[in-house]
Amino acid sequence: MNYRKWIVVFLAGTICISLSYTPLFSAPLRVVSSTTDIAYIAREIGKGGLVKISTLAPAKVNLHYLDARPDYIQKTSRADILLLLGAEAESNWLPLVIRQSRNSKVRVGGSGYCDLSRSISLLEKPTGKISRDMGDFHLSGNPHYWLDPLNGIQMARNIMECFSKVDAKNQKRYKKNLKSFEKKIMNLTQSLLTLMKPYAGKTVVDYHSEFIYLTRRFRLKLPFHIEDKPGFPPGPKRIREVTKLIRQNKISLILTTPWNHTSAAAKVAKKSGAKLIILPIQTSSSPESNTYPKMIENCIKTLIKYLQ
Numbered sequence: 001m002n003y004r005k006w007i008v009v010f011l012a013g014t015i016c017i018s019l020s021y022t023p024l025f026s027a028p029l030r031v032v033s034s035t036t037d038i039a040y041i042a043r044e045i046g047k048g049g050l051v052k053i054s055t056l057a058p059a060k061v062n063l064h065y066l067d068a069r070p071d072y073i074q075k076t077s078r079a080d081i082l083l084l085l086g087a088e089a090e091s092n093w094l095p096l097v098i099r100q101s102r103n104s105k106v107r108v109g110g111s112g113y114c115d116l117s118r119s120i121s122l123l124e125k126p127t128g129k130i131s132r133d134m135g136d137f138h139l140s141g142n143p144h145y146w147l148d149p150l151n152g153i154q155m156a157r158n159i160m161e162c163f164s165k166v167d168a169k170n171q172k173r174y175k176k177n178l179k180s181f182e183k184k185i186m187n188l189t190q191s192l193l194t195l196m197k198p199y200a201g202k203t204v205v206d207y208h209s210e211f212i213y214l215t216r217r218f219r220l221k222l223p224f225h226i227e228d229k230p231g232f233p234p235g236p237k238r239i240r241e242v243t244k245l246i247r248q249n250k251i252s253l254i255l256t257t258p259w260n261h262t263s264a265a266a267k268v269a270k271k272s273g274a275k276l277i278i279l280p281i282q283t284s285s286s287p288e289s290n291t292y293p294k295m296i297e298n299c300i301k302t303l304i305k306y307l308q
């Protein structure tokens, strides 16, 4: 074979190899979400077949207390993007899942590591020296921020940015989806604020500090939590203390979740005469809460029922 023929063979081979590695259509991004609320919002941003989402934590569990299960590790090992609440909400199990997945894309600092707490104004940030004696899981501030629907919008913006970074060619579509999500949530927030107007300034308390973002957005007061430290069940002294405070301040509602429906919360309710309300605050944790907007709406409408 002469020199020219070698060139032709070389070029033909190069073209064949290039074609075999060029996808004919773009595959959806493989996204893993730590929670059902994040998964709902991410599906909205990736609408139109742009993403394929799987969720790690089921809807009806306490997000702070999970194990790094093999199926979580397997899902994470194949992900292009990992979406998480951050701010220590999943610190008990997610770092181990990430490590065991051996997927460099979703490690801290990787192209697909997407911590949604970034650019959220966290409440209850501890001051001074931080130690585990101050409680579990809230050492960077309160991570239950998804219960403020305007934080839901901020989460959606962060998700749009994470998707666009990895999949720049679809950025316009992610942005368009974000716009329609923002509009839907703004309208919902406005209508719920109107419904809540007559109850502005009323006082409630919660068991674990899960409701501070919801009550703040919808103008209720929440002066203390029954747990004096997040994740530490209250002892007899704390139970006596909060029972007295609830009676003195004529607080009629104690809020908790199905996964924090503890005997201590029930005891305080019984002794103080306040009503214990169990609210499912995670998307799909009850039939009335099967989407993120419906979950927020269900919380507010249930509160209204008991605040009257």
Ligand SMILES: [Zn+2]
Pocket (backbone or CB within 6 Å): 064, 137, 138, 143, 144, 208, 209, 210, 230
């Ligand atoms: Zn918590």
